[in-house]
Amino acid sequence: MQVLKYTEGGEFKLHYDANEQEHRMLTVLLYLNGVGETWFPLALRDPADAASVENQNPPRVAALAAARQLLPRRDGLTVAPKIGDAVAFYNLLDGGVGQVDRLSLHAGLPAPGVKSVAALWYHVDLKQGDDGAAGLTPLAVGVGPAAKSYPGQGEKAAH
Template sequence: MTRSRVVDVNAVGGKESSSRTSTGMFLRRGYDKVIGDIEKRIADCTSIPVEHGECLQVLHYDVGQKFDSHFDYTDNTQTTENGGPRQATFLMYLSDVKEGGETVFPLAKAIKSSSSNGGAKNGISVKPKMGDALLFWSMKPDGSRDPKSQHGANPVVKGSKWSATKWLHVREYKTY
């Protein structure tokens, strides 16, 4: 696993950034049967073909590591030539986190009120729980970016966080 990177139109493969401090690795589509089965289940759940997905990314966050608030939606020519914009993100929690590490959506509003919002003062906060998955859409039906999809990962306070992310595009995404 290596230091995670962020998308940068001027850097092939992205660049390291203080906004994202996790480590990670990509597992190519069809890497093995288990990955293939996971990708098929994601496709079944989202109704987005497997071929529209980027490689599955496994991420690890130690104490203090985080990912500042950002959008997964991509709308510049260089990053959308292959597959078009990212339309959705499927995030799987591979471990429980003792404290911190929540996925936060600062501009989103809960449809139902609940007694706990994971410590979020505004927006929605999702506490990592092993076996849970989170699907969110980066695009509105007209193809524009949905501002409510802005999200980040709070710093881990105790323990560590393991997750896997699958970004899904509007067209086939080639995984060279």
């Protein structure tokens, strides 16, 4: 878990919580003081729109370029939490074993005052199947910013 404290005007620019090395399959954000907003620019777009970014899961740069044409509170999903609210979202496709879900792009918008958020990341560690690149399987799931060791396949660990 990581606790973030922003001073007035502080922000966390558009980013992904997961990447090819860091398999954070699920993020839970806890809004400790109910100040500030989190923006998901690519969320809630029309799935029927074949040209829309979420149907292509485009490379990171293309997703960022698309998001930069969008505005908080007008586009996507802007979470304006009350104190004690939590938001959970997946960062990886295919139940946590796939590519980074480009729709998980998000930002902590400039804070109107002191903003306190706790972030929990649920990790999945991947091992290659016997047949090489295919068949990635979850090895274990842990909680924490950097789950380093796992007790064994299929077991759950808190870090």
